[in-house]
Amino acid sequence: MSRAFVREPDADSVVDVLPELPQEPIPNYVTPEGMAMLEDWLGRLRRERDVLGADQTSMVGRNQLAHVRRDLRYVEGRIDHAVVVDPAGQPAGKVAFGARVDVLDEDGIHHTWRIVGENQADIDKGMVSWVSPLARALIGAEVGDSVTWRRPAGDLELEITAISYV
Numbered sequence: 001m002s003r004a005f006v007r008e009p010d011a012d013s014v015v016d017v018l019p020e021l022p023q024e025p026i027p028n029y030v031t032p033e034g035m036a037m038l039e040d041w042l043g044r045l046r047r048e049r050d051v052l053g054a055d056q057t058s059m060v061g062r063n064q065l066a067h068v069r070r071d072l073r074y075v076e077g078r079i080d081h082a083v084v085v086d087p088a089g090q091p092a093g094k095v096a097f098g099a100r101v102d103v104l105d106e107d108g109i110h111h112t113w114r115i116v117g118e119n120q121a122d123i124d125k126g127m128v129s130w131v132s133p134l135a136r137a138l139i140g141a142e143v144g145d146s147v148t149w150r151r152p153a154g155d156l157e158l159e160i161t162a163i164s165y166v
Contacts (some may be wrong), residue, residue, distance in 0.1 A: 017065050021074040024118065028081045029130055031098050034120035035084050038075060045072045076118060087165035095138045095163055097130050102162035103138075111158075117137065 028036065045068055050063040059076050087098040095101050100114045115138065121129035128135050139151045141160050149156045 030117040
C-alpha cells in the first residue's frame with residue numbers, strides 16, 4: 001500500500017486509549033506510613049496535573065497529562081479502598097500485617113522483613129507485600145516457629161526469632 005493513503009497521526013492527537021492501571025480485587029490494607037505515602041503521591045500528581053494542564057499547546061504535554069490523570073484515578077481508588085491497620089491493634093507475639101519479623105534461614109543468615117501493603121512494598125528496604133509468598137509463609141507464626149517460604153529458587157526454611165510492631 002502506498003504511504004500516500006496511510007493516515008499519519010496529527011500533531012494534535014493524544015493517546016487514544018490509555019489503559020487504566022489495575023485495581024486489585026482484594027482489600028487494600030495499608031500501614032499508617034503506607035497511607036501517608038499514598039496521600040503524598042496523590043499530592044504530587046495533583047500538582048503535576050495543574051502544571052501540565054496550564055500548557056495545552058504541545059502533544060507531549062497533553063500525553064503526559066493523560067498519563068497523570070490516569071495515575072490520579074489509580075491513586076484515588078487505592079486511597080478510597082484503603083483499610084488502615086494500626087500496628088498497636090495487632091496480636092502481640094504473632095506475625096500479622098504491619099509486623100517487623102526477624103528470622104534465621106537454614107544457613108544461619110539473619111533477615112528482617114516488615115509486612116506492608118502492596119503499594120508500600122519494597123524488597124530492597126525489607127518491606128514485603130502481605131499477599132507475597134514470603135508474607136503468607138510468615139503470617140500467623142510465633143517466635144520459635146519454623147516456616148517454609150516456597151520460592152521458585154527452591155523452598156527455604158525460616159525460624160522466627162523476633163516479632164515487633166514499630
